[in-house]
Amino acid sequence: MAIKIMKNFFTRIFFNLFKSKKNIKMGFYGPPNAGKTSLANRICKDFTGEEIGSVSKIPHETRNVQFKEEVEIDYKGKKMTFKMIDTPGIATKIDYEDFLKYKMKKSESKKRAKEATQGVIESIKWLDDMDVVVVVLDSTENPYNQVNITIIGNLAARKIPVLIVANKIDMKKSDIKRIEAAFPEYDIVGLSAKYGTNLEEFYESIFKLAKKI
Amino acid sequence: MKKGVGKLKGFTINFLPFSEIKSLDSTKRIRKVLDIILDNNILILQGRLKPEEETRLIEDTMAMIRHVKNFKGVELAVISGNENDGFFGKMKMGLANAISGSDFGAITIIGPATIVREIKRNPKKIELFLNR
Numbered sequence: 001m002a003i004k005i006m007k008n009f010f011t012r013i014f015f016n017l018f019k020s021k022k023n024i025k026m027g028f029y030g031p032p033n034a035g036k037t038s039l040a041n042r043i044c045k046d047f048t049g050e051e052i053g054s055v056s057k058i059p060h061e062t063r064n065v066q067f068k069e070e071v072e073i074d075y076k077g078k079k080m081t082f083k084m085i086d087t088p089g090i091a092t093k094i095d096y097e098d099f100l101k102y103k104m105k106k107s108e109s110k111k112r113a114k115e116a117t118q119g120v121i122e123s124i125k126w127l128d129d130m131d132v133v134v135v136v137l138d139s140t141e142n143p144y145n146q147v148n149i150t151i152i153g154n155l156a157a158r159k160i161p162v163l164i165v166a167n168k169i170d171m172k173k174s175d176i177k178r179i180e181a182a183f184p185e186y187d188i189v190g191l192s193a194k195y196g197t198n199l200e201e202f203y204e205s206i207f208k209l210a211k212k213i
Numbered sequence: 214m215k216k217g218v219g220k221l222k223g224f225t226i227n228f229l230p231f232s233e234i235k236s237l238d239s240t241k242r243i244r245k246v247l248d249i250i251l252d253n254n255i256l257i258l259q260g261r262l263k264p265e266e267e268t269r270l271i272e273d274t275m276a277m278i279r280h281v282k283n284f285k286g287v288e289l290a291v292i293s294g295n296e297n298d299g300f301f302g303k304m305k306m307g308l309a310n311a312i313s314g315s316d317f318g319a320i321t322i323i324g325p326a327t328i329v330r331e332i333k334r335n336p337k338k339i340e341l342f343l344n345r
Contacts, residue, residue: 093286093326
């Protein structure tokens with residue numbers, strides 16, 4: 001009898017512990033073209049076989065918040081279930097003429113710009129709903145961009161755990177040290193979402209991050 | 214003076230002491246900042262906006278791109294004087310800033326994207342690149 005009670009007690013504790021870590025809302029934030037969707041796709045494909053959204057060289061490809069429910073990440077025997085939320089890139093300016101360089105038609109460019117402005121607003125509105133956030137930065141770019149600082153500052157103010165990903169480490173111009181110097185109080189994982197390089201360290205860090213909730 | 218310097222005509226640089234926006238609520242602060250930008254001015258603000266005001270500024274900027282002709286957004290940078298103060302220095306500053314409402318050691322530069330092409334910054338300097 002005593003053994004049964006003890007067993008039930010531990011099962012309940014274990015269940016509650018597991019339950020509290022279920023469907024953790026993980027947001028992907030960052031400036032346009034940093035590789036948010038590429039990384040979210042890589043994770044979703046690894047664990048569900050499906051992608052979350054399309055990627056493109058043209059900035060603001062993601063113009064709506066995209067979701068993938070119940071993505072169970074299974075890493076080294078540990079399992080956690082996430083709701084993945086891929087957000088449009090946050091920018092302070094959007095000019096339709098920038099899209100013309102990619103041989104888009106004027107009307108198409110204007111439409112894309114209009115949708116992109118709405119996407120930025122939507123991204124910001126979603127900030128409050130996240131449990132953890134992965135800030136994806138392009139490691140070939142200057143990290144002292146005010147958009148990066150604003151996003152991270154807002155997450156800190158909301159006490160949302162943050163992991164910074166220095167993406168595109170496969171590129172020659174990549175410089176993770178510059179990102180580490182810019183954000184010394186954060187965990188930074190360098191990876192290539194395109195080639196799936198260093199995903200192990202990313203999953204390890206995500207598990208650590210989820211424990212902070 | 215050489216001819217050609219005149220190419221930079223068409224905007225002014227406005228300095229806004231924090232005392233001018235200190236008593237305003239967030240909505241009015243952002244309105245004031247955006248009014249200056251929409252008048253084709255580059256704004257140098259003493260101090261900085263709160264993180265939630267910065268995102269609000271971005272949201273309002275995006276809404277205005279859709280509604281104000283030829284407005285393409287803003288370029289924005291904040292340079293803070295206390296970035297290398299360490300934990301206790303930041304805590305001390307944090308308390309002082311919490312009392313006063315903003316980080317007086319910081320300077321915020323905001324310009325319309327039609328005039329300011331890019332603001333490059335590193336911890337110690339800000340470079341403004343203008344559209345010609």
